[in-house]
Amino acid sequence: MTKTAEVILFPRHAKNPAQFRTWLASISSTFKKYLEGKGLNLTHQREEVLKCLLSAGNHMSLDDVYAAAKKKDPTIGRATVFRTLKLLEECGLAAEVGSADGRTRFEIKADRPHHDHMICIECGRIAEFESPMMERFQNKAIRQHKFIALWHRHEIFGRCELCAK
């Protein structure tokens, strides 16, 4: 039986500055290509939003990203942040994650293994976990139902180790 991998995935790339720059460059480039395909441009506002989301060590709500981006560029608007997050989601670079407070959070999906979430209802912390075996049986159920799965949401709500005391 395969051991279920236990990984804290998120700040992986953010730890090493050089690695972070490479990661940012790679994702920026992908984003730029996607935008160009739609006749759009990678503006400095859009790049700022992407940078904020990438450098965060945790999952961010729209207003988290807005606040972070505003620090770097006080003229940036909430609508732009919103629209950029939607664009990132659209092209598969970012994904929405549920939360304990009802506000959707965002995470970078590109260049990261698939994972699901455990959400603490006390502190709001979102932990990521991978379970290839779980995926396997999920896929089996999908096949049995002849269902064409496009995306899924697997979120476990409860108390994290620290908040459980």
Next chain:
Amino acid sequence: MTKTAEVILFPRHAKNPAQFRTWLASISSTFKKYLEGKGLNLTHQREEVLKCLLSAGNHMSLDDVYAAAKKKDPTIGRATVFRTLKLLEECGLAAEVGSADGRTRFEIKADRPHHDHMICIECGRIAEFESPMMERFQNKAIRQHKFIALWHRHEIFGRCELCAK
């Protein structure tokens, strides 16, 4: 390796009228006890809401239940339906389920095995599936994280067999 059970769970009790009456009686009684514990009563409006949700062959939104209840009793209000659904949820008799259209749906949870959902983004149909093995590996991940799981949401979005053509 256990075969993943494939069950269409929902209208199970609703098929047989006698069985349905027994089921309704049992759940009504549980609900009544819960309400009495809080100094509340099982009013005819509350019972009507419960009956509507029980007899439905599919998952219902607040307004679905409201419409169904209004047919039986035109004076019933949306607020009452809302509050009753919350009460049913509170005591574990009902649960919220996501949907393709953004409106939360409700299902009866009492006396039914645990299951997750596949939601068709074309027709809105919500299929239920069970996978004990999947649960098993999910629980393993939860244990490994020393997480206290209170509830979870596992919803797969895509196209059902019919809508996939």
Next chain:
DNA sequence: ATTTCAATGAAACTGAGTTTCATTATCAGG
């Protein structure tokens, strides 16, 4: 009958998410 408090329906409110709109930036062709 009177008091008390749960229960109700209609209507108003909430707030995350989204869209509108007038203005500003950007770019391609001249």
Next chain:
DNA sequence: CCTGATAATGAAACTCAGTTTCATTGAAAT
């Protein structure tokens, strides 16, 4: 460089499922 076309933006307004308020009704307990 200009110039026209169109992408992009920020502020503010809007949406709408979900929720709460409030004045009224109902029901149980004296």
